[in-house]
Amino acid sequence: MPTEKIELEFGIVTIHDNILIAKLNEGVLFEVRNNKKLLELGKKIFQGKNYGYISHRVNSYAVDPMVYFESANTKNLKAIAVVSENEMTRQNADQVERKFYKGNNSFEVFQTLEEAVEWIKTKI
Numbered sequence: 001m002p003t004e005k006i007e008l009e010f011g012i013v014t015i016h017d018n019i020l021i022a023k024l025n026e027g028v029l030f031e032v033r034n035n036k037k038l039l040e041l042g043k044k045i046f047q048g049k050n051y052g053y054i055s056h057r058v059n060s061y062a063v064d065p066m067v068y069f070e071s072a073n074t075k076n077l078k079a080i081a082v083v084s085e086n087e088m089t090r091q092n093a094d095q096v097e098r099k100f101y102k103g104n105n106s107f108e109v110f111q112t113l114e115e116a117v118e119w120i121k122t123k124i
Helices: 032-046 067-072 087-095 113-123
Strands: 004-008 011-016 019-024 051-056 077-083 107-110
Touching: 004 032, 011 032, 019 032, 019 113, 032 051, 032 067, 051 113, 067 077, 077 087, 077 113, 087 107, 107 113
Parallel strands: 019 051, 051 077, 077 107
Antiparallel strands: 004 011, 011 019
């Protein structure tokens, strides 16, 4: 059950135990400056404890893959999951975005939020 919901200019973030779940707004270009805000939020909320991030892609938007370089250097961010019901979105995340993150075992793509949450729990 979500413990807190935070509205940002580019979407809504829900804190769910030791997981940040983001639903970004339709048409957003999620870029490095947006990612910095999410990483700062993670630092503030989790205060050095391990956590995971789920990109719950219910809307259509673009992701600058450069965001993964900084995320990969965040020591307590242990896993990133992308969730989408859209096959093309999942394929893009799996075949393109994954290459920019530090390791395949830290980045996974799922069709349901429940699957992603269970996977994140095994990584933290």
